[in-house]
Amino acid sequence: MATSKFLVAALLLSAFLLQLVQADQTVYSEFRSLHNxxxxxxxxxxxxxxxxxxxxxxxxxxxxxxxVPPGTSGNQEMCPCYYKMTTHGGRRKCP
Structure with a gap:
């Protein structure tokens, strides 16, 4: 009985730790892309x-x-998504 409780507790703790590691990796990758x-x-x-x-x-x-396309203007073909994004008025959103 005590062994099964210990096993359940260990599994729950393992699942919790795995979730924390995955959340940490997600936050780090989001920070890295925002920094870029x-x-x-x-x-x-x-x-x-x-x-x-x-x-x-x-x-x-x-x-x-x-x-983001290289340079200060133009080069939109380097990033098609960036080039195609428009405002509600139909003008290009991205500089």
Whole structure:
């Protein structure tokens, strides 16, 4: 009886620890991609006249598409998702 309780407790603890490890890996990968978006958008928006707006739009596009075209403008063919994203008015969303 005591052995079965110990076994159930060990299995529950193992499942809990596995869940914690998986959650930690997910948070780390999300942080890593956000960090890459920040640096990629900083390079993309460095010559923009409206820096704050450019960074916000680029960050949104990067988070959704997981890529940012190189350079300060153009090169949208390098990241088709980034290129195709539009606003409600039909204009390109991504700088």
């Amino acid at each position: 978006c920040a640096s990629a958008c900083a390079a993309r928006c460095r010559l923009a006249s409206r820096q704050k707006m450019c960074h916000r739009a680029c960050g949104t596009c990067c988070a959704r598409c997981n890529c």
